[in-house]
Amino acid sequence: AQTVTQSQPEMSVQEAETVTLSCTYDTSESDYYLFWYKQPPSRQMILVIRQEAYKQQNATENRFSVNFQKAAKSFSLKISDSQLGDAAMYFCAYRSEGTEGTGNQFYFGTGTSLTVIP
Amino acid sequence: NAGVTQTPKFHILKIGQSMTLQCTQDMNHNYMYWYRQDPGMGLKLIYYSVGAGITDKGEVPNGYNVSRSTTEDFPLRLELAAPSQTSVYFCASSYFDRGNQPQHFGDGTRLSIL
Numbered sequence: 685a686q687t688v689t690q691s692q693p694e695m696s697v698q699e700a701e702t703v704t705l706s707c708t709y710d711t712s713e714s715d716y717y718l719f720w721y722k723q724p725p726s727r728q729m730i731l732v733i734r735q736e737a738y739k740q741q742n743a744t745e746n747r748f749s750v751n752f753q754k755a756a757k758s759f760s761l762k763i764s765d766s767q768l769g770d771a772a773m774y775f776c777a778y779r780s781e782g783t784e785g786t787g788n789q790f791y792f793g794t795g796t797s798l799t800v801i802p
Numbered sequence: 803n804a805g806v807t808q809t810p811k812f813h814i815l816k817i818g819q820s821m822t823l824q825c826t827q828d829m830n831h832n833y834m835y836w837y838r839q840d841p842g843m844g845l846k847l848i849y850y851s852v853g854a855g856i857t858d859k860g861e862v863p864n865g866y867n868v869s870r871s872t873t874e875d876f877p878l879r880l881e882l883a884a885p886s887q888t889s890v891y892f893c894a895s896s897y898f899d900r901g902n903q904p905q906h907f908g909d910g911t912r913l914s915i916l
Binding site: 719727730790792793 | 835842843844845846847850860861890892894899900901902904905907908909910912
């Protein structure tokens with residue numbers, strides 16, 4: 685099983701400031717995919733951003749961007765211009781390239797709880 | 803767009819009782835998954851299905867059973883409920899089970915076993 689580590693159980697950020705959430709993973713595979721999911725108090729898991737390991741360019745989605753360091757097995761999430769609605773639990777997840785039809789499960793980290801201070 | 807719908811949202815069960823958590827999706831996804839989320843932990847895969855009639859175990863299948871008679875539905879059955887099964891349960895689905903295809907999640911079922 686792959687291991688995904690989020691070493692920051694809790695983080696806080698002032699509204700309009702920038703925050704970076706850390707994620708590292710352990711794998712011997714060369715092809716894989718990485719995801720960040722957001723879980724607000726409503727509990728629903730919402731996809732924030734995803735990254736293909738074969739792509740050197742870091743993914744961006746509006747105010748969300750990643751810093752993907754393949755050699756270091758690091759996949760951090762940067763949230764710029766933080767908003768009150770960004771307050772949530774954030775989960776990093778790993779998926780192997782795998783073979784279609786075999787399930788290819790996601791492996792999740794333990795999450796980082798982000799508080800946004802007005 | 804209903805997406806993935808889970809029922810019930812909350813439930814309290816007595817030790818030794820059984821129940822079924824319902825999950826249905828309207829996106830015509832072949833792949834469906836059941837996870838549990840314990841406090842302070844990430845999601846752990848219980849069972850998954852790659853299509854109607856095909857299911858397989860995930861990381862933590864003990865104490866659970868699943869079936870997949872249709873593409874839309876993927877119920878999770880708890881037999882002889884134990885306190886260790888107190889958790890939040892999430893159902894998810896995806897069109898493909900590889901690549902950068904995300905999984906789409908339901909709102910979860912909070913289950914307490916007393």
